[in-house]
Amino acid sequence: MREKEVAEWFGVSRGPVREVFRQLTQEGILIAEPNKGVRVAYQPSPSVRPLLVELRRIIECYVLDHIFDQITDEDIARWEAVLEKIREACEKNDTAALIQYDLEFHSAIVKSHDEKDLFTIWQPIAFRMLIHYDRLGDLMDSYREHSAIIEAIKRRDKEGALAALRTNIQ
Known part of the structure; x- marks a missing residue:
């Protein structure tokens, strides 16, 4: 997922999407991939x-x-x-x-x-x-x-x- 696509989908600016992505990445729910956006983290074993x-x-x-x-x-x-x-x-x-x-x-x-x-x-x-x-x-x-x-x-x-x-x- 990319910030721009998610922001467009929800009709909001990229700022709030970026903040949510940052928080979910910090919490281990998402994984940030350079030049690709984010993806859902693998479930822990x-x-x-x-x-x-x-x-x-x-x-x-x-x-x-x-x-x-x-x-x-x-x-x-x-x-x-x-x-x-x-x-x-x-x-x-x-x-x-x-x-x-x-x-x-x-x-x-x-x-x-x-x-x-x-x-x-x-x-x-x-x-x-x-x-x-x-x-x-x-x-x-x-x-x-x-x-x-x-x-x-x-x-x-x-x-x-x-x-x-x-x-x-x-």
Whole structure:
């Protein structure tokens, strides 16, 4: 794909297309090829998924552990609003929306840490996991897992929240 072609297709200037291409390349979704444009990156080998899961668990649990005592009622309310979107997506059996809101939920937690490099490290790992999203069974399990994270936070149960977070990331 080339910037010019995509910009013409969507009826926009090349600037926004260039920025999206840059971001998706940085996240590992696209690969830039000199004088050719970009192409979709190859999917990571399924054998890499366990490593991605473990890396993501390490980062998110590190963040939650470090921010736990500073979590405010406003933080909880913000996360509960996303949790409600997750519930609605699960009830509608809308996997695409569930993936979007799952990512929004976890992004909000990671972004709560003052060290912004953590989000920069976490984001491509999370996106690579989405390529292999294979959550089977009752989508409401995802809602229940996210709800368990929030409920443990509300009880000020750090170990429970960390355990629920580890369970959810799979």
